[in-house]
Amino acid sequence: MSDTATARETAIQELVMATRILVNEGIMDVFGHISARDPENPNQFLLPQKLAPNTITTSDIQTLTLDGETTDNRPSYLERYIHSEIYKARPDVMCVLHTHSPAVLPFCFIDTPLRPVTHMGAFLGESVPVYEIREKQGDSTDLFGGSPDVCAEIAESLGQSPAVIMARHGVVNVGSSIRQTTFRAFYMEQEAKAYTLGLQIGNIKYMTEGELEAAGNLVGAQINRGWDHWSAAVRHLGLAEDLA
Numbered sequence: 001m002s003d004t005a006t007a008r009e010t011a012i013q014e015l016v017m018a019t020r021i022l023v024n025e026g027i028m029d030v031f032g033h034i035s036a037r038d039p040e041n042p043n044q045f046l047l048p049q050k051l052a053p054n055t056i057t058t059s060d061i062q063t064l065t066l067d068g069e070t071t072d073n074r075p076s077y078l079e080r081y082i083h084s085e086i087y088k089a090r091p092d093v094m095c096v097l098h099t100h101s102p103a104v105l106p107f108c109f110i111d112t113p114l115r116p117v118t119h120m121g122a123f124l125g126e127s128v129p130v131y132e133i134r135e136k137q138g139d140s141t142d143l144f145g146g147s148p149d150v151c152a153e154i155a156e157s158l159g160q161s162p163a164v165i166m167a168r169h170g171v172v173n174v175g176s177s178i179r180q181t182t183f184r185a186f187y188m189e190q191e192a193k194a195y196t197l198g199l200q201i202g203n204i205k206y207m208t209e210g211e212l213e214a215a216g217n218l219v220g221a222q223i224n225r226g227w228d229h230w231s232a233a234v235r236h237l238g239l240a241e242d243l244a
Helices: 007-024 080-089 119-124 148-158 178-201 209-220 223-236
Strands: 033-037 044-048 061-065 095-099 163-166 170-175
Touching (some): 007 033, 007 061, 007 095, 007 178, 033 080, 044 080, 061 080, 080 170, 095 178, 119 178, 119 209, 170 178, 178 223
Antiparallel strands (some): 033 044, 044 061, 095 170, 163 170
């Protein structure tokens, strides 16, 4: 990235890189998307137009209002309201990611909450909240986040947490930066794998409240190491030639 790039240009470049990282690491599938609050205007956010993730370039980024609307006439993701409603409810959030993270998916349809079990997942807190769409929308929905009212409920379920699971659908991660959100998504996936295996082989010894706080602070300071590692892998594979 250029040393003279504006904050907005840097955010756009990082959105594309984050998309490629998340696809390469097996966290984002064809229906995932990541956005960033516009660093030059907190009342709008940046989100790719409706495309398959691997095809997205910096020219595909749209600017949307906190109502999820845009003057860009290219197609927009139906789930853009997940992003807009969270930005509206959480002024501290600078990045929103929606995926169908494979190891997390089972926790979308079982009654066991996803809890962190190692220091790398301590940022998740005691457990990850779940948005149950049936509670207010009934049992005949498409389980989608395609309307502002449903997505406002998702934001409410998220609360002050770093992630929320959408029942029978997927997961939403948030953070104070694109890099932090990418880091959190990667390690949430890893924690889900470890937790699922642990449940099969023995009794879980959960972290204490003190361990969650101390380990979360320690690991939270290592975000750039993760970003450097994953982005180097993307470049090595020749997937970032247009992001010099």
